[in-house]
Amino acid sequence: MPELPEVEALAQHLREHAAGRTVSRIDVASLSVLKTVTPAWTELHGREVTGAARYGKHLDLVCGDLHLVVHLARAGWLRWADAMSATPPKPGKGPLALRVHLDSATGPGFDLTEAGTKKGLAVWIVRDPAEVPSIARLGPDALALGRAELGELLAGRTERLKTALTDQSLIAGIGNAYSDEIMHAAKLSPYATVGKLAPDALDRLADAIELILRGAVERSVGQAAARLKSEKRSGLRVHNRAGLPCPVCGDTVREISFADKAFQYCPTCQTGGKALADRRLSRLLK
Incomplete structure (x- = not known):
């Protein structure tokens, strides 16, 4: 399970490689990972990535006044690529749960993946990270x-x-x-x-x-x-x-x-x- 050091490193990676870029498209390969309905993931399209943060073991991709918050759980991971495939992934096929395209459909971006059959990867799209129940319950870092x-x-x-x-x-x-x-x-x-x-x-x-x-x-x-x-x-x-x-x-x-x-x-x-x-x-x- 990714813990504080790994999630902090992922946040720093996103600050360096994703900040300043625009969310071109989000592909959802597994609807079960989305724990919020509104705002919809499509509301992130066209928004600039303005930063990344960490809350405990949660990763936060900041897009202006919206946040894509991820908990990688036990077997989840973020896989960065300098060039993404423009072909939308097939839902329910393989470990891919969600894909974020930056700048263009074939530009850089990252996949959220989860190995194994026991699924715990979770994604929230919120206006305030404190809206995520597991963040609201966190003790001091x-x-x-x-x-x-x-x-x-x-x-x-x-x-x-x-x-x-x-x-x-x-x-x-x-x-x-x-x-x-x-x-x-x-x-x-x-x-x-x-x-x-x-x-x-x-x-x-x-x-x-x-x-x-x-x-x-x-x-x-x-x-x-x-x-x-x-x-x-x-x-x-x-x-x-x-x-x-x-x-x-x-x-x-x-x-x-x-x-x-x-x-x-x-x-x-x-x-x-x-x-x-x-x-x-x-x-x-x-």
């Missing part, structure tokens, strides 16, 4: 949180650390992969209760959020959209590395599975050498 703000946010809460870090209504932008990396860098257990973290643990957590996310943004911004996924994987130390040695201490990275997801951690770095019980309870990790 992860990169806007200092140590004091983080402490106030987590004080008295009873969630496990893994749950809290990935709760977008609490902290916006962190998903499954970077939460694993943050907890590893902070040397904290995924099962730690956030409201009981000691001051020094909160210090490490705040530093790790900044270190991991800033570092990932710096590696990602400027990369071509097609390379962002491999760039993300190359920077991971524990996520999706179960069975491999921890690059910090050499212990074997372990995995906990729940529902259709999993998270990884290092026992030596994070849990005092103890393997965590695979509880698989929805109350812990939703």
Whole structure:
């Protein structure tokens, strides 16, 4: 799933390559991705792209007073091309959900695609991003949180650390992969209760959020959209590395599975050498 660093890199790519261009045409290959009826997507035709923004893990293509807001969900992606095919795509064929042509039918633009059968890619066309329900519910952006703000946010809460870090209504932008990396860098257990973290643990957590996310943004911004996924994987130390040695201490990275997801951690770095019980309870990790 694209998280804060990748979505920020995509927003920067659109600022550099799409801003100043005109939306020539939008092709909708899957009507189910559109979560709004009015304004219609055709109202974007002829409008200049004036910028791009990020809200948590949402991407916003700004076209004057209209916004094309995208949530890429688990398997969605943005694919940029310097020249698009003028032939309209066939609805329901392949992973393509929506295509944006800029300047002309054969000019540059991008596709929104989604792999797999479980569809979650969502597109809204709104006059204010706050009209998107999932944006309206967002907590403060992860990169806007200092140590004091983080402490106030987590004080008295009873969630496990893994749950809290990935709760977008609490902290916006962190998903499954970077939460694993943050907890590893902070040397904290995924099962730690956030409201009981000691001051020094909160210090490490705040530093790790900044270190991991800033570092990932710096590696990602400027990369071509097609390379962002491999760039993300190359920077991971524990996520999706179960069975491999921890690059910090050499212990074997372990995995906990729940529902259709999993998270990884290092026992030596994070849990005092103890393997965590695979509880698989929805109350812990939703």
